[in-house]
Amino acid sequence: MKRIDAIKKLSYELTDELVVCNIGFPSREMHHVKDSPNQFYMMGSMGLASSIGLGVAMSTTKRVVVIDGDGSVLMNMGSMVTVYNQNPKNLVWVVLDNECYGSTGSQCTYASSFELGDVARSIGFKNVFSFDLNSEFDFSKVLGSEGPVFVHLKVEPGNADVPVIPMEPEEIMDRFIQTIRE
Amino acid sequence: MDSSQAVYDAIKEAGIDFIVSLPCVNLGRLMEMVEEDPTIIHVPVTREEEGFGICAGAFMGGKKPGILMQNSGLGNSVNALASLFELYKIPVLMIMSHRGTEGEFMGAQVPMGKATPMVLDALKIKYFNPKKPEDALNIIPEAWHIAEADGAPVGILLEIKFW
Numbered sequence: 295m296k297r298i299d300a301i302k303k304l305s306y307e308l309t310d311e312l313v314v315c316n317i318g319f320p321s322r323e324m325h326h327v328k329d330s331p332n333q334f335y336m337m338g339s340m341g342l343a344s345s346i347g348l349g350v351a352m353s354t355t356k357r358v359v360v361i362d363g364d365g366s367v368l369m370n371m372g373s374m375v376t377v378y379n380q381n382p383k384n385l386v387w388v389v390l391d392n393e394c395y396g397s398t399g400s401q402c403t404y405a406s407s408f409e410l411g412d413v414a415r416s417i418g419f420k421n422v423f424s425f426d427l428n429s430e431f432d433f434s435k436v437l438g439s440e441g442p443v444f445v446h447l448k449v450e451p452g453n454a455d456v457p458v459i460p461m462e463p464e465e466i467m468d469r470f471i472q473t474i475r476e
Numbered sequence: 477m478d479s480s481q482a483v484y485d486a487i488k489e490a491g492i493d494f495i496v497s498l499p500c501v502n503l504g505r506l507m508e509m510v511e512e513d514p515t516i517i518h519v520p521v522t523r524e525e526e527g528f529g530i531c532a533g534a535f536m537g538g539k540k541p542g543i544l545m546q547n548s549g550l551g552n553s554v555n556a557l558a559s560l561f562e563l564y565k566i567p568v569l570m571i572m573s574h575r576g577t578e579g580e581f582m583g584a585q586v587p588m589g590k591a592t593p594m595v596l597d598a599l600k601i602k603y604f605n606p607k608k609p610e611d612a613l614n615i616i617p618e619a620w621h622i623a624e625a626d627g628a629p630v631g632i633l634l635e636i637k638f639w
Contacts, residue, residue, distance in 0.1 A: 314533070334536070338559020342529030346560075349533020349541075352517060353494065370529075372522025380519060467564045471536050 297390050298323045298454040300431060300447055301361070304388065307433045308332075311357045311386075312474060314347040316340075316366055318397030319453040320390065324361065326456035331469040335459055341369030344377060344387055351382040351441075354474055358384055359437075364391040364405035371413075377442050378417045386436060388445040392452070400451050411446035419444045479639045480505035482609030483571065486616035487542060492569055493517065494539035496527035500546035500573035502639045507544060524549030528556040531568045540620070542569035547576070547592040547633070548585075557599050557629060565627030569620050570601075577635040596631055603631030607638065 297320065305328045313333040315321040321335040334350075336343060344367070347360035367374075367389055377387065389410060394400040411424035421443040425431050427450065436445055459466075483506055487495075495510050496519045497503070510518050517539070521527040524545050531541035543549075550572065561568065575582070576589015596603050604619055606612040616632055623630040 336560075338563050339529065339532075339556045342525070342532075342556060342560065345526045345529025346533040346536075348519075349494075349530040349535075349539075350537045351533070352519070352530075353534045353537020353539045370523070370526055373526055373529075376519070376521055376526060376530075463564045467536065467566075471538075474537055 295427065295431065295449055296452065296454070297392060297396070297449040298327065298456075300390055300449050302327050303431055304361070304433050307437055308359070311359045311437070312350055312354070312470070313359045313361065314343050314350065315361045316343045316363050319456075320361055320363060322456045322459060323454050325459045326454070331473045334470045335461075335466050337463055341366045344373045345370065347385060347387065348373070348377050348380060348382060350474070351385040352380065355384065356474065357386070358382075360385070360387045362387060362389045363396070364389060364393060364410065365395045365403045367410065368403055368405065374414060374417055378419055381442060383441045385441040386443040386445065388436075388447065390447055390449050392449045394451045396451060396453055409446075411444065414444040414446070422446070477609040479609045479612070480509065482612045483616065483634070484509045486613050487569070487571070489613070490540070490569065490617040490620035492540050492542040492620065494531070494534040494541045495519070495544060496521050496530050496541070497544040498524055498527065498546065498549055500575070502573040502634070502636070503544050503546070510544070523552055525553045525556045528553050528560065528568065532560050532564070532566050535566050535568070542571060544571050545573070547572045547574045548588050550592055550595055551588055554595065554599065557601065561629050562599070567623035567627055568629045569616070569623055570629055570631040572631060572633050574633040574635045577637070579636040592633065601629050601631055602626070603633055605633045605635065607635075609638075612638075
């Protein structure tokens with residue numbers, strides 16, 4: 295499955311969840327598939343998607359979905375133990391793992407050398423979902439589970455041919471904040 | 477006046493209700509006070525940059541965020557301060573134990589101690605140096621007002637002699 299197809303499946307199941315979307319092509323693909331004020335698009339600070347998502351989750355009762363990548367998780371792996379220990383019931387952390395830094399030219403990450411889902415299990419996450427390239431990705435089951443949920447989904451490398459997001463950073467954040475306060 | 481008590485009282489006066497932290501020997505008492513306060517959400521983190529990400533999310537969720545850290549953590553967080561906080565205009569109160577200043581017993585702290593004000597200047601982050609606990613009481617709430625008005629991080633540098 296391509297990453298944009300995973301994002302389509304995920305987007306189809308979303309209702310009123312808040313979404314924190316990783317820097318680069320994941321945000322561009324998400325915006326292209328379906329834009330929403332519920333979605334915060336990162337334009338910098340690689341690695342911090344799960345941290346931003348944790349901060350949002352701890353400040354609201356709404357459900358929060360983080361769309362992360364393997365290279366970004368590797369940059370901030372401490373976040374896995376912080377999220378586990380803070381135990382946010384409303385957080386779903388989805389890692390779309392293409393085993394490469396997709397937005398910079400698909401240079402390999404180390405993600406092919408270990409099982410990220412097993413790392414989450416060994417930390418203590420109770421609800422961990424692992425999907426390989428050929429398994430059926432049922433996101434509705436994921437969304438119905440109690441957080442913190444960790445989802446490790448293998449996707450094919452490569453980016454969809456989608457435009458950059460035509461919004462200013464402040465505009466992205468302001469409408470996201472308005473949505474949270476509603 | 478007790479230095480930790482002054483900073484704690486000032487944080488409360490400012491209305492800060494969400495704090496991430498990494499320890500410094502000088503922040504120990506303050507961290508305990510924050511942890512014991514049921515009206516403040518306290519999140520110990522593994523790295524300061526991670527803490528800034530959490531603070532950004534907490535601000536979006538309606539909280540008034542602060543970070544307690546050693547000045548060394550500023551170095552770990554430069555990209556987040558530029559490409560998250562400056563980019564999106566997010567306020568945060570940065571309470572920093574400033575090591576490597578007058579009275580430092582550990583030479584290894586001096587290089588980052590000297591670099592700290594220059595790193596803040598390079599990032600165009602406003603900062604204050606309260607010298608006494610009484611100064612902190614006044615300066616910290618004012619610093620948070622500036623952070624909110626500017627949509628930007630504001631730093632409080634607490635040198636070794638402050639404690």
